Amino acid sequence: MPGYAETVAMSGVIAGEYARANTNLYDLGCSLGAVTLAMRHGVKAEHCKIIGIDNSAAMIEQAGHYIALDDGKVDVELLCADITVQNIENASVVALNYVLQFIAKDQRLNLLSQIADGLNVGGALILSEKICFDDDEQPLQDKLHLDFKRANGYSELEIAQKRSAIENVLIPETESAHIARLKQAGFGQVIRWYQCFNFVSYLAIK
Ligand SMILES: C[S@@+](CC[C@H](N)C(=O)[O-])C[C@H]1O[C@@H](n2cnc3c(N)ncnc32)[C@H](O)[C@@H]1O
Numbered sequence: 001m002p003g004y005a006e007t008v009a010m011s012g013v014i015a016g017e018y019a020r021a022n023t024n025l026y027d028l029g030c031s032l033g034a035v036t037l038a039m040r041h042g043v044k045a046e047h048c049k050i051i052g053i054d055n056s057a058a059m060i061e062q063a064g065h066y067i068a069l070d071d072g073k074v075d076v077e078l079l080c081a082d083i084t085v086q087n088i089e090n091a092s093v094v095a096l097n098y099v100l101q102f103i104a105k106d107q108r109l110n111l112l113s114q115i116a117d118g119l120n121v122g123g124a125l126i127l128s129e130k131i132c133f134d135d136d137e138q139p140l141q142d143k144l145h146l147d148f149k150r151a152n153g154y155s156e157l158e159i160a161q162k163r164s165a166i167e168n169v170l171i172p173e174t175e176s177a178h179i180a181r182l183k184q185a186g187f188g189q190v191i192r193w194y195q196c197f198n199f200v201s202y203l204a205i206k
Pocket residue numbers: 008028029030031032033034035053054055056059081082083084096097098099102103
């Protein structure tokens with residue numbers, strides 16, 4: 001996806017800025033653990049623990065192999081669990097990268113509120129999402145995303161198959177909807193620190 005590599009790498013940089021000693025960092029919907037590893041190498045504070053959670057057993061198993069091969073010193077725990085019912089506690093950093101878009105709309109506020117509750121004051125949420133736009137901007141963003149896929153070697157068939165696979169599963173929302181909900185969930189400052197076409201990443205501070 002456009003901007004994915006930068007989002008992963010900068011999640012490590014942001015973790016370095018916000019991680020506090022003796023706290024937990026969470027990578028919610030961690031998939032293969034790319035952000036878990038980036039945070040592991042970005043953390044400078046002592047005695048931190050990173051908890052990566054995904055409800056796909058295959059993802060967690062593969063992530064475990066990558067973590068085992070990695071030489072980072074920060075403790076990592078991987079859990080196969082549903083992030084919508086998982087307790088977040090004593091957190092200084094939470095990453096939710098390209099996952100909220102797959103959670104049912106009516107559960108999104110509840111999840112973000114649980115994250116805000118589990119973050120210590122001054123803690124940070126990194127929220128990365130595919131978003132949608134007003135009618136005048138949407139066609140241009142769609143075109144650029146399509147150009148990105150073609151430039152990265154996807155065939156027209158692959159593009160069509162991917163579109164139908166995520167239709168009705170990935171439900172994007174506008175930036176104003178995201179920011180309003182983050183505030184409602186209990187976050188103070190919210191900034192968009194990154195955007196690449198229709199993929200954005202926000203930093204929300206409790
Ligand atoms: C697009 S991937 C996320 C990529 C990953 N965060 C990264 O930056 O590399 C979405 C992941 O969220 C996981 N997921 C979706 N809903 C979930 C839920 N309710 N609980 C836990 N994991 C979930 C999926 O299994 C999938 O691995």
